[in-house]
Amino acid sequence: MSAIIECTHLQRKFMSGTPVLEDVNLTVEQGSVVGLVGRNGTGKSTLIKTLLGLLRPQGGEVRVFGLDPFKEPVAVRSRIGYVAEKLVFPAGAKVGDIFEIHRGIYRNWDYAYELELVARFGIDRGAKFGTLSKGQAQQASLICAIAHRPELLLLDEPAGGLDPAARKAFIDVYIDLMSKGDVTILLSSHDMLDVERICNEIAILHKGEILVKDDLAALREGLTLAIVPNSEAAGFRQLASGLPAFPGRERNSDVQYVLRAPIDECRAVLDELNGNVALSSLSLGDLFIELTGGAI
């Protein structure tokens, strides 16, 4: 497998001068679907804009398809599809005209695919962009981003603010693309269920660096949540001393620990306490909160 995206020691400040990406190392292999998650303001959008060549790295290197996106924007952009929550076209432009402009820009624009998507979403070509509902506007943007059948999709909260039905329609388009071709996707989202549906890998951006990048299932299965009643805490600590764990979090009548071991292993080690300690897997959301420093 070859790398489609390669960031090494990438640095970038916000326009205001605040450092945001401090040392980002990220490789995305061809055909993989990576969920980029991180707290608000950690620089997910900044990272994606750097990959698009819209922002120049202030340190380190960025390569997309082996090229420098800032120096060769056309060569890189023509192979990328980009969808963001706020992607705005002129309000007075007709949707059909917007598609036509894109058809002119991209050499490998797939007109049949454009028609298929327009029919699927039920978009009125004659409508002015400014009159579309939020959902329809985003669907129109999606068509502009994917009808040239890009090799790489950069999705920055693509379904942000959409209702569940509209989100699902979006997801189904990505899944369709994945089934039909060898597309690589980097998806930034706060919706962990969407990430779980679409992605096979996850990268957590935290404090200017990629904190974790791993197979999504492997990451989830490597951690176990233990809920220990206060009365059992001493016994638990003794038995679990060999299991690497995050610091416990005290609640009213119990302590919660996140153990860095698969649930079966934890169950075996804690056999004696099995009836009293509740072991369960972590949801992606819990895992994210735990890895990025606990309490919100």
Place this chain on the structure above:
Amino acid sequence: MQWLTALLLYSTITPVIEFHINPGGDLTIYRQIVAQVLDAAAGGRLKPGDPLPSLEKVSSRNSISPLTVKKAYDELERKGMVETRRGLGTFLTKQASTAGREARLDELQLAVRQLVVQAQLIGLPAAELMAMVKQAGRDLESERKLEATDRRKNS
């Protein structure tokens, strides 16, 4: 001619399993698929030789990544539960039903252990727990009979 036979054969094969995926569930999505195949095999809903739905179908029906479905099918193949016949699809193997049953027995054993621990916590003797298990069996039996007669009356 061989491909024609294969094609005819293929058109008569309809997958008998539908997956129910919960992306926020305790199990990761690919584990849910693996578990549902094992369950169906253990319970006899899937029989040796039965086809699994194609990757694309599972992926589009459930709005999940085809890579995830592939991971599940690969895992099942590694375990010897399914085999992929080129151009035809993925099928349940002979050993799947026995192995599926064994896996279920393992789970059951764990559930029983938890039951025993709970009984011990309230100081219930093993004999009384046994009596409760037997009673639960009888209760279920009579409830089922009742429901069956109700259904007959209604129809």
